[in-house]
């Protein structure tokens with residue numbers, strides 16, 4: 001590990017000033033991702049600014065839903081009664097993530113900022129455009145069983161690792177950010193960016209921007225939501241494919257639908273074609289099967305990960321049957 005400095009921030013302004021003064025400085029909260037990456041030599045910050053003392057841990061009801069502070073722990077959010085009741089998909093995704101020990105350390109904001117688990121990215125002896133732009137992508141012709149089937153580019157086909165972000169996408173979450181120009185909000189769907197020709201850029205955040213909260217709007221669909229995670233083993237494993245589904249069904253018809261996917265793209269992936277195939281239709285097995293087929297539209301495998309396309313179809317169908325109350 002390289003030498004680095006450490007500072008504990010007293011408030012948001014001093015944390016942001018520390019980053020503004022040093023382009024190689026980074027925030028640290030739970031440290032469950034950045035410390036690993038530093039040990040592996042993937043990240044080499046000159047300064048870690050510890051933000052854990054900032055007052056950003058609250059989980060509060062608001063007039064429009066729930067506001068979760070960026071430093072709220074994954075375990076506290078998963079256990080919160082308002083989350084379990086009004087956003088079951090979020091609680092389920094959190095409980096399917098990592099291990100209890102990690103959930104007791106990791107924060108909501110950090111979870112959204114976590115970096116890919118692509119093995120080539122984490123091995124500094126390998127070619128990786130995300131870690132070292134211009135060096136190539138070892139995964140495209142290499143071991144790509146866990147890689148993306150949609151949203152990738154010739155530069156990078158990694159997958160995003162977060163379960164939480166997929167669940168948040170299905171409930172239209174909004175990220176609150178404090179930056180040099182003040183406070184702003186970013187819909188989660190626009191928070192992460194696809195690799196294109198700049199795979200090193202993963203979110204819309206600028207250096208020094210601080211996530212302060214994630215807002216979860218209340219909705220009937222969010223209350224009737226479900227997270228299905230398919231993985232190689234039952235615990236402490238990343239998704240091969242995951243589905244966050246939220247449906248509002250009234251009078252036998254689908255009034256609102258959200259379908260988000262994990263493990264298939266470099267960002268949490270919203271399946272708009274599947275949602276369009278659901279909206280206004282009767283909540284039947286035939287509708288769900290058609291939506292599941294639509295969810296795979298545009299997907300392309302790289303050999304070892306071709307199976308994911310079939311898995312997406314089956315997992316979306318199963319998740320929709322769950323929220324559509326078809327046994």
Ligand code: SF4
Nearest residue numbers: 118128137156157158
């Ligand atoms: Fe790097 Fe992306 Fe290629 Fe993985 S898929 S080696 S992260 S460029």
